[in-house]
Amino acid sequence: MSEWKRPFLYVVVCAAGIADDVGKLITLAQKQEWDVGVIATPQGLGFIDAPAVEAQTGYPIRSAWRSPGAPRPLPPPDAIAVAPATFNTINKWAAGISDTLALGILNEAYGLGVPTVVLPYLNAAQAAHPAYQQSLERLRGMGVLIGEYEAHRPKAGGGRENFRWEQALELLGLVSR
Template sequence: MGEQPPLSEQPKKPFLYVIVCASGIAGDVGTLITAAQERCWDVGVIATPLGLGFIDAEAVAAQTGYPIRSAWRSPGDPRPLPPPDAIAVAPATFNTINKWAAGISDTLALGILCEAYGLGIPTAVLPYVNAAMASHPAYPRSLERLREMGVLIGSYQPHPPKAERAADRFRWQEALELLAPALPARH
């Protein structure tokens, strides 16, 4: 059995940012983290300020090995996460989708998403929106704008308002499936 090369000589794993929004299913983000890690990704989580209240921050940090980010760092503070090779926004709310498409950067999560376009970082979004909100004229326009920007959009269809079982249809791993063709082949 051969020896492992020193850590400094081992190939660097690609880094995935998972951006989590304030949604009832956000607490299941560990499903996406596990799927990404099984596909040899390192993962860091960025939560919207309200999204923090929907996840177990301690468990997510333990699973990823990185602190969860939600606020901008102060000038001169070290970057707690490496730069991303790709970004998955899951679950993505009505609010985040519309602000992102409009270029609004009023949270760290939105700032990262707006900047990712200019940096050419492959980005996938898995909307989790109810049908009443999805019927608002801004929503389909925002999805179209994101598509024009090259954002890869998941197939989840809006659920009825107040639906309790809608989370069962949410396919967390779809974010990785969408991103796979946009990334260089890995071993």
């Protein structure tokens, strides 16, 4: 008889000022009976409290490829939330670039049919760039669910109060009603 296993959510964290609040999303997912593993972009790793996140999830944060033959530190994902997602990650992902572990996982997720949601976090000047809108359209066409976020003013930071971490779970249908 196999042991019951909780579903597994990957949270991909990018280099954004609000990334240090990722524990909010982890807590929300855990309350919905999901186990969580964090994949950080190489730059995103510097924006989070890695020891606190690892203690909260019980898993190591991944940000680089493992060596051939090394054991997989996380189970395969049942769903993925990219939050916060930067201009850079969104555009590279839509273009199929896999120059980081996070992007490699996101690009493979499409081919594997893993439900994926993205919560963009960027400034208005970046959001105005035509490549960004084209990238969102391509991701939508791939079945990626896109969260709503009103871009903040350039060079001002902010938007933390308007960033809805819970939207990732809502869009994936992971919220118990």
